[in-house]
Amino acid sequence: xxxxxxxxxxxxxxxxxxxxxxxxxxxxxxxxxxxxxxxxxxxxxxxxxxxxxxxxxxxxxxxxxxxxxxxxxxxxxxxxxxxxxxxxxxxxxxxxxxxxxxxxxxxxxxxxxxxxxxxxxxxxxxxxxxxxxxxxxxxxxxxxxxxxxxxxxxxxxxxxxxxxxxxxxxxxxxxxxxxxxxxxxxxxxxxxxxxxxxxxxxxxxxxxxxxxxxxxxxxxxxxxxxxxxxxxxxxxxxxxxxxxxxxxxxxxxxxxxxxxxxxxxxxxxxx
Amino acid sequence: xxxxxxxxxxxxxxxxxxxxxxxxxxxxxxxxxxxxxxxxxxxxxxxxxxxxxxxxxxxxxxxxxxxxxxxxxxxxxxxxxxxxxxxxxxxxxxxxxxxxxxxxxxxxxxxxxxxxxxxxxxxxxxxxxxxxxxxxxxxxxxxxxxxxxxxxxxxxxxxxxxxxxxxxxxxxxxxxxxxxxxxxxxxxxxxxxxxxxxxxxxxxxxxxxxxxxxxxxxxxxxxxxxxxxxxxxxxxxxxxxxxxxxxxxxxxxxxxxxxxxxxxxxxxxxxxxxxxxxxxxxxxxxxxxxxxxx
Numbered sequence: 001x002x003x004x005x006x007x008x009x010x011x012x013x014x015x016x017x018x019x020x021x022x023x024x025x026x027x028x029x030x031x032x033x034x035x036x037x038x039x040x041x042x043x044x045x046x047x048x049x050x051x052x053x054x055x056x057x058x059x060x061x062x063x064x065x066x067x068x069x070x071x072x073x074x075x076x077x078x079x080x081x082x083x084x085x086x087x088x089x090x091x092x093x094x095x096x097x098x099x100x101x102x103x104x105x106x107x108x109x110x111x112x113x114x115x116x117x118x119x120x121x122x123x124x125x126x127x128x129x130x131x132x133x134x135x136x137x138x139x140x141x142x143x144x145x146x147x148x149x150x151x152x153x154x155x156x157x158x159x160x161x162x163x164x165x166x167x168x169x170x171x172x173x174x175x176x177x178x179x180x181x182x183x184x185x186x187x188x189x190x191x192x193x194x195x196x197x198x199x200x201x202x203x204x205x206x207x208x209x210x211x212x213x214x215x216x217x218x219x220x221x222x223x224x225x226x227x228x229x230x231x232x233x234x235x236x237x238x239x240x241x242x243x244x245x246x247x248x249x250x251x252x253x254x255x256x257x258x259x260x261x262x263x264x265x266x267x268x269x270x271x
Numbered sequence: 272x273x274x275x276x277x278x279x280x281x282x283x284x285x286x287x288x289x290x291x292x293x294x295x296x297x298x299x300x301x302x303x304x305x306x307x308x309x310x311x312x313x314x315x316x317x318x319x320x321x322x323x324x325x326x327x328x329x330x331x332x333x334x335x336x337x338x339x340x341x342x343x344x345x346x347x348x349x350x351x352x353x354x355x356x357x358x359x360x361x362x363x364x365x366x367x368x369x370x371x372x373x374x375x376x377x378x379x380x381x382x383x384x385x386x387x388x389x390x391x392x393x394x395x396x397x398x399x400x401x402x403x404x405x406x407x408x409x410x411x412x413x414x415x416x417x418x419x420x421x422x423x424x425x426x427x428x429x430x431x432x433x434x435x436x437x438x439x440x441x442x443x444x445x446x447x448x449x450x451x452x453x454x455x456x457x458x459x460x461x462x463x464x465x466x467x468x469x470x471x472x473x474x475x476x477x478x479x480x481x482x483x484x485x486x487x488x489x490x491x492x493x494x495x496x497x498x499x500x501x502x503x504x505x506x507x508x509x510x511x512x513x514x515x516x517x518x519x520x521x522x523x524x525x526x527x528x529x530x531x532x533x534x535x536x537x538x539x540x541x542x543x544x545x546x547x548x549x550x551x552x553x554x555x556x557x558x559x560x561x562x563x564x565x
Contacts, residue, residue, distance in 0.1 A: 026380065033377040037370070037434040037515070047430030054429060079319030086313060122544040123537060126420075126508040130525045135333040140320040145327075214418045218511060218522075221320065224421075228512075231424045239425075243417060250416050 058240035066238070070226060074245055076140045077222035078253075080215070081208040084147025089201045092152050096159030097185065102168060113156075120153030125211050129220040140221025147208055147215070154204070162196045163189060198264045202257040209253045213246050341534040358535050364520060368543055370434055371516035374509065375502035378438045382445025383495045386411075389446070390453035391479050397457055397465075399475060407450075415447025419505055423514040434515025441502050441509070449498055456490040457483060492558065496551045503547050507540050 063070055097103045099113045129146035136142050171188035179187065216224025223242060230238040279287070342349060344356055351357070358364075389407050391397045398404035419440045426436035464482035473481070510518025517540060524532040 030377055030380050033373040036373060037377065037438060039435055039438070043430065043435065047426070047435070050429040051426070054425065075319050076321075079316035082312060082316045083320055083322065118545070119541055122504075122541040124504055124508045126511055127521065127537070127540075130522070131337060132334075134337055134525070136323075136326050136330050141322055141326065144320050144322060210416070210418055214420045217420060217424070227421060228424060231428065234428070243421070247413070247416055 054236055057236040060237065061241035061244050062237040063241045064235075064238055066226075070223065070242060070245060073216075073223040073226050074249055077212045077216070077224070078209065078249065080140050080143040080147060080220075080222050081205055081212040081253075084144045084212070085151055085201060085205045085208050087144070087148035088151035088155050088204075089197070091148070092155035092159055093197070095152075096156045096163060099156060099160040100163040102164055102166070102171075103185065103189070114160075117153045117156040120149060121157065122153075123150065125150040125215060126218055129215040129218050133219055138219045138221075143212060143215045143220035143222055146220055147212060151204060151208065155200070158200050159193075159197055162193050162200070165196075166192050195264055199261050202261045202264070206250075206253050206257045209250055340530045341537075342531075344531050357531055360520075360532065360535070361539075364517065364536060364539050367510075367517040367520050368539055371506045371509075371518075372503065372543070372547075374434050374437045374516050375441060375499060375506040378441025378506070379445050379495060379499045379502050381438070381442040383449055383491075383498070385442070385446040386449035386453050387491065389450050390457060391483070393450060393454040394457035396460070396462055397479065397483060411447045411450040413447070414443050415451065417444075419444035420508065420512060423509055424512050427513050432513045434509075437506060437509035437514035437516060440514060441506060444505075445498050445502060449494060452494045453487075453491055456487045456494075460486045489558070493555055496555055500547055500551050504544060507544075 095113065095117070099110055099117065101110065104110050125146055128150045129142060132142040132145040132149075136145065166189055170192070171184045174184050174188045212222050212224075213227070214224045216222040216226070217228040219225065223246060227239065227242045227246075230242060278284075344353060346356075389411065392399070392403050392407040393411060395404070398407075422443050423436050423440035426439050430436050430439065460483050464486070465478050468478050468482045506516050506518075507521075508518045510516045510520070511522045513519070517536060521533070521536045521540070523529075524536055
């Protein structure tokens, strides 16, 4: 067997050593990182026992007397996610047309639009939230704007990719029958692309419920505000109740948007 | 030769036309209903989120002027006229950025290791028992649904301020996210090699090692790189809650209105994210070019 398959059994040393070398390098950086970031075992285990105490104190989850406030905060979070995502989608659609290769063939025009979207995306939602708090003040409105801006970057990219993936034949047909550029987009491009976009928007509403829970930590409204507050004052039973509320809400949104997504794109995907 | 165009009798045509119109009307009605429900939800959400268009219009100038302010130095000049003044803290910021990168690297690696250990138990086709699969799946779900920064908040209290809390938060979140993706790869793996190896009398561990692992490592590495990219972004805000990295500098600059510092730090973050995106993309193409194409 050895004689018949020499390249399986006698690989050159470089090929055999490449993988272990990479693993060793990866772990060397890991060790360096652990040392540089002050990972001492004593601190780790002290923290772990502390964490054990905290988890014990979390049981049972108990909202105390503030359940109505929490429900209101949760509603606020869902509102932020829904409004922010919708705003982002509305503004991103025209811009994404500008970034799509089959709509704007000119590389010079597309390039700045794409880099603009990239820079917006490179900045985290939390940072946008801080910026908007400076503009419109503390509260959920800042959260809506933060989600709208940061998703605008993500949608612009995703939508333009969906548009580029669309079939060009309809567009050509409309051009052949004498339609204008706007007609081409309205009747040739949008019908196949809209269901894809709708699916993506629904998916983002889902994932934004998650992001909306945390922008409250910097003061942009929603349930994160309550969560950060209760963690700071060490009310662990309330904390665990809030975390459970978030989990349930996210699961519910997952379920609903999954159904809706299937209703919108499922039939087309099957047909 | 004449072509016969069959024209339906008037009466039959009218009935068909009516049916067509009805069907279209029904579809339109459904669409209208959907739009109305959606609009109602939006209005409700607008009330819930205390949207105030007047505030927005009054202060929208602030948004524009905010960018104007962060692009202006203390002496009133534009930032790009004097790089030395604008990026005065570059040594410190680069160090903090390095810390951010290390946090995400260490966090991703620890998370990937745990996900690697758990994913065989979570996958449909390789899990030794169904209750174990259920437990592991719920655990992973919990780890990825609770936002990383919430973990960071709790860990800052348990482990003290500093990057350790950030690393652990990112590690847990990555375990959840990667565990799910990894197990999906395993579920797509070909089971024939497993049967072959099991037929030689090998243990479960040997089956995983020699039948599944060779098929899935490329996918694992690709997802882990993608996660690293996401974690760099996440680590850049871990400092907001005191969990280390460049976020700490940024939040101080924003809260204390050091305008030009804000833009300088943001510039550093954006460039870093770009570099990481491009280089991991390149690395993925380099390592797994063949798999990605097929």
